[in-house]
Amino acid sequence: MTALQARWQELADIKDELALRDWFMGTSGNLAIKVQDAPLEFLVTASGKDKRKRTSEDFLLVDASGKAVDDTPLKPSAETLLHCEVYSKTNAGCSLHIHTVANNVISEIYGDQGKIDFKGLELIKAFGLWDEDAVLTIPIIPNHAHIPDLAEEFQKHIQADSGAVLIRNHGITVWGKDGFEAKKLLEASEFLFQYQMALYQIHSQ
Ligand SMILES: CSCCC(=O)C(=O)COP(=O)(O)O
Numbered sequence: 380m381t382a383l384q385a386r387w388q389e390l391a392d393i394k395d396e397l398a399l400r401d402w403f404m405g406t407s408g409n410l411a412i413k414v415q416d417a418p419l420e421f422l423v424t425a426s427g428k429d430k431r432k433r434t435s436e437d438f439l440l441v442d443a444s445g446k447a448v449d450d451t452p453l454k455p456s457a458e459t460l461l462h463c464e465v466y467s468k469t470n471a472g473c474s475l476h477i478h479t480v481a482n483n484v485i486s487e488i489y490g491d492q493g494k495i496d497f498k499g500l501e502l503i504k505a506f507g508l509w510d511e512d513a514v515l516t517i518p519i520i521p522n523h524a525h526i527p528d529l530a531e532e533f534q535k536h537i538q539a540d541s542g543a544v545l546i547r548n549h550g551i552t553v554w555g556k557d558g559f560e561a562k563k564l565l566e567a568s569e570f571l572f573q574y575q576m577a578l579y580q581i582h583s584q
């Protein structure tokens with residue numbers, strides 16, 4: 380199996396798992412996985428597809444600028460530039476973006492603060508934060524319809540080989556060293572958002 384085939388299968392399996400969680404409502408979301416460095420090439424989801432379906436046209440190979448490497452009628456995700464920023468600034472191997480009710484609600488409640496902090500919750504360990512007093516901070520950036528502007532805002536918060544950024548009333552993008560790590564951060568983030576939303580509802584009664 381070639382590296383391309385292996386990464387394709389890895390990303391297709393992740394896509395299926397996220398689809399089972401109903402994390403691709405209304406064709407939202409996009410996924411990417413690095414295939415090679417120097418020159419950078421990564422697989423990204425084709426734009427506008429129903430990501431719950433598994434087909435031979437789910438992904439296409441793009442270069443460091445987000446352009447298709449091969450001659451194809453498929454269009455790369457409209458948000459490919461965000462994935463380009465991840466791979467140009469880090470050693471991450473996989474980046475995932477989804478829209479959920481929980482990540483949208485949390486991004487709106489805490490959007491004016493520009494971040495949300497989580498402390499004292501076991502699941503922040505998924506981000507490698509094991510100390511008793513550790514705080515997980517997830518930045519929240521404004522949404523921009525113009526993707527180059529969104530990518531510019533987003534890249535300011537890429538400071539390590541793994542991380543997460545919330546885009547206000549849009550969704551979350553996470554990245555990690557491989558598909559397993561990126562998916563772990565995504566699941567942990569969504570757990571934390573659901574927890575915080577439930578707590579907020581109780582406190583506002
Ligand atoms: C219908 S959701 C609006 C676009 C978006 O935010 C998204 O995540 C999906 O866009 P893509 O081009 O990757 O399908």
Ligand SMILES: [Zn+2]
Pocket residue numbers: 407408409458476477478549550
């Ligand atoms: Zn999106």
